[in-house]
Amino acid sequence: MNIECNRLDRGYQLYKEEFDSKAIEVLNSGWYILGRELENFEKQFADFLGAKYCVGVASGLDALIMAVRLLDIGKGDEVIVQGNTYIASVMGITLNGATPVFVEPNKYNNIDADKIEERITEKTKAIMVVHLYGQASKMDTIVRLAHKYNLQIIEDCAQSHGATFQNQMTGTFGAFGCFSFYPTKNLGAFGDAGALVTDNEELYQKAKILRNYGSDRKNHFLIEGMNSRLDEMQAGLLSVRLKHIKELNMERNTISHRYHNEIHNSLIEKPQMEGGATSVWHQYVIHTAYRTKLIEYLKSRNIQTMIHYPIPPHLSDSYQNLNIARGSLPVTEKFADEVLSLPIYNGMKKEEIDYVIDCINQFTLS
Numbered sequence: 001m002n003i004e005c006n007r008l009d010r011g012y013q014l015y016k017e018e019f020d021s022k023a024i025e026v027l028n029s030g031w032y033i034l035g036r037e038l039e040n041f042e043k044q045f046a047d048f049l050g051a052k053y054c055v056g057v058a059s060g061l062d063a064l065i066m067a068v069r070l071l072d073i074g075k076g077d078e079v080i081v082q083g084n085t086y087i088a089s090v091m092g093i094t095l096n097g098a099t100p101v102f103v104e105p106n107k108y109n110n111i112d113a114d115k116i117e118e119r120i121t122e123k124t125k126a127i128m129v130v131h132l133y134g135q136a137s138k139m140d141t142i143v144r145l146a147h148k149y150n151l152q153i154i155e156d157c158a159q160s161h162g163a164t165f166q167n168q169m170t171g172t173f174g175a176f177g178c179f180s181f182y183p184t185k186n187l188g189a190f191g192d193a194g195a196l197v198t199d200n201e202e203l204y205q206k207a208k209i210l211r212n213y214g215s216d217r218k219n220h221f222l223i224e225g226m227n228s229r230l231d232e233m234q235a236g237l238l239s240v241r242l243k244h245i246k247e248l249n250m251e252r253n254t255i256s257h258r259y260h261n262e263i264h265n266s267l268i269e270k271p272q273m274e275g276g277a278t279s280v281w282h283q284y285v286i287h288t289a290y291r292t293k294l295i296e297y298l299k300s301r302n303i304q305t306m307i308h309y310p311i312p313p314h315l316s317d318s319y320q321n322l323n324i325a326r327g328s329l330p331v332t333e334k335f336a337d338e339v340l341s342l343p344i345y346n347g348m349k350k351e352e353i354d355y356v357i358d359c360i361n362q363f364t365l366s
């Protein structure tokens with residue numbers, strides 16, 4: 001048996017006929033950018049989340065960049081974000097000239113809400129919440145703090161399509177929910193794609209203008225905008241996948257339950273759940289002090305694993321200008337050394353899950 005960390009072809013095969021017929025329909029339509037497929041998808045995705053508006057954009061990173069910009073956050077402003085996130089969350093802040101202020105994660109791998117208040121200053125404008133690996137962050141505390149200090153909330157939901165906190169969908173707690181539909185995400189396109197979600201009509205109108213060259217009608221350019229549109233092909237294919245998102249998330253949930261119930265090995269720590277939160281299991285991430293050995297062992301059994309993420313943003317080459325020394329974020333840095341993502345994907349076969357569990361249970365240091 002050979003087990004990849006992800007198998008995008010399996011996800012395609014699950015609904016091959018529907019994807020194929022939608023692709024041909026879009027090709028035949030003769031309309032490829034800003035059309036009916038996008039409008040339909042935006043409506044369906046907003047409905048799925050219980051949000052008022054959705055604006056399709058070109059990527060998750062663009063959604064983050066646009067959210068920060070539309071809230072007028074820039075040079076001289078600070079945005080609070082967790083240290084152990086993907087680089088894109090931080091780029092959404094810094095590409096607008098604003099400064100990221102990192103907060104350590106809790107044992108659920110999300111921002112430690114109890115450590116936010118001590119990092120708030122006069123310059124703080126927003127809290128960017130990343131629902132990492134698919135699990136919702138502790139939104140009751142975060143919403144309370146945002147009210148108390150008059151801060152915006154921007155949610156990075158690139159990994160959390162359908163995850164809830166106290167029965168409310170991630171992406172609907174603040175000014176903007178930012179989604180990625182990168183092919184590996186729970187709701188994945190067949191190329192790059194993303195979306196902004198908001199309940200604020202004014203922000204919605206501004207987002208539509210910003211994504212399309214700053215234009216509200218042909219040849220009128222109100223602001224210096226971007227070209228960040230979600231094309232008709234991706235929108236059509238995403239609406240096919242969105243129809244099945246509940247069963248797709250359920251399947252990931254079933255795999256994670258099997259890992260949770262059947263993996264027994266004192267050398268690893270399985271993921272834990274925050275009270276009130278659900279996870280859509282974008283990744284199943286264990287912690288282990290014996291990571292290098294475990295990776296080698298699993299590789300020898302033909303099981304691939306991944307690390308999300310081995311270098312935290314503050315230590316990456318691209319952010320040396322922030323001048324945040326190693327040792328400044330000890331929990332974040334420790335997590336970078338011990339997290340490991342096990343294979344989990346739609347279309348994973350029962351015998352593949354069995355095999356991963358068996359191999360991990362047999363892992364020893366000798």
Ligand SMILES: *Cc1c(COP(=O)(O)O)cnc(C)c1O
Nearest residue numbers: 059060061086088089158180182
């Ligand atoms: C994937 C991802 C992004 C970026 O999405 P793209 O569509 O690749 O630009 C942002 N934040 C997180 C947490 C992600 O996992």
